[in-house]
Amino acid sequence: MEQQTDDAVLTVGDTLRAEEVAVYRWLARHGRLDPVAMAKETGVEATAVSGAVDRLVRIGLLRRGEEGDDRLWAVDPHLVSAVAGAPVERAIAEQQTRLRLFQDQFAQLAVDYNEGRRSGSADLETIPALTHVRAALDRAAEQCREDMVTVQPGGTRSPEVLQDALLRDSQMLARGVQIRTVYHHTARFNSPSQAYVATASALGGEYRTAHQLVGRMIIFDRELAFMTRRNDRLGAVVVREPSVVHFLYELFEQLWSQAEPFSDAATDGLEAVAKDLDRTILRLLSSGLKDETIARRLGMSLRTTRKHIADMMQALGAESRFQAGVAVAAKGLLNDDGEPDAPPATALA
Structure with missing residues (x-):
C-alpha cells in the first residue's frame, strides 16, 4: 500500500x-x-x-x-505534477473565462462609445482619471511607429514614474522610434532625472532643457497629442484634429531649437547655472508676473522661487516689487529686448 x-x-x-x-x-x-x-x-x-x-x-x-x-x-513525475497542477489549471481556466466575458462586455460598450464619438467630436477627448491616462499613454506608445516628442515641465519626477517611463521608452527605441524630450533646466539638479536621461540617451533618446515651459505635452507620430487638463494635473486632453496636432508639433520644434542639450548642473558649473536662472527670474519679475506663475514656468517650487526673489530684492536694496523695478531700470540691468544685461551685483556675482 x-x-x-x-x-x-x-x-x-x-x-x-x-x-x-x-x-x-x-x-x-x-x-x-x-x-x-x-x-x-x-x-x-x-x-x-x-x-x-x-x-x-x-x-x-x-x-x-x-x-x-x-x-x-x-x-512518473509527469503524473505527480499533473495531479498537483490540476487545481491551478482549473483556476487559470476560470480566470481566463471571466477575463473573456469581461473583455467581451466592454468591447460591446466600446462599439457604442465609438459610435458616439463619430456622431460628435472625435478630435477631442477628455480623460479625467490618472489610471486611464496612463493606460491611454501605454496604448499610444505601443502603437507608435516613427517618433514621440514630449515636453515635461517641472524639475523633479519620482523614481517610480521614471522607471515606468524608461521601460516604455526603451521598448519604443528598440523598435526604431525617435524620442525627443524637453525638460526644465531645474531637472539638471534631479538625480533620478539625470540617471534616466543617461540610460535613455545611450539607447538613442534625445533630451534638452529650457528655462521656461508652458505645459506638459506628448505627441505620437504627429497624429495624436496628450495635454494636461486645465487646473487638473491628473487628467488629460487627447487631441486628434490634424491642424491642432500640427500646430502643437511646430510649437515643440520651436522649443527644441531653443533648448540646450541635457547635462547635470554640476557638469555645467553650479554657479553658472544659478546666474542663468537668476537672470531669467529678473526678466520675469520685470514683466510683472506673480510668484506662482514664475514658479510654474521655471519648474520650481513656490517656496524656492520666493527664496530666489527675496535674495535678488535684497541684492537690489529693494523692499517692494516697485522699488525693485526702479532699481533694475536705474542700473540698466535690462536691455531694449527685455533681457538682462547683467545680474544684480551681489546676488548673481
Missing part, C-alpha cells in the same frame, strides 16, 4: 531540495534503497537519505512495496 499523509500533498510552488532530487534520481535508476552506495555516488550523507525518502514517499514521487517488500518504486 502507498503510504502517504494528508499534510504532504504536493502543490504548485513546492520545490525539492537538492538531496531529494539526488535520491529520487538514484532510486529511479536502481529501484532499491542502498544508503551506503547512494551516499558514495550522489554525495548525499546516509543520515539524510532516510528523511529524503520519507518526503518523496509522502508527496507521491516514490511508492513503497507491499508489506514485507522493502523495494521503492519511482512514480
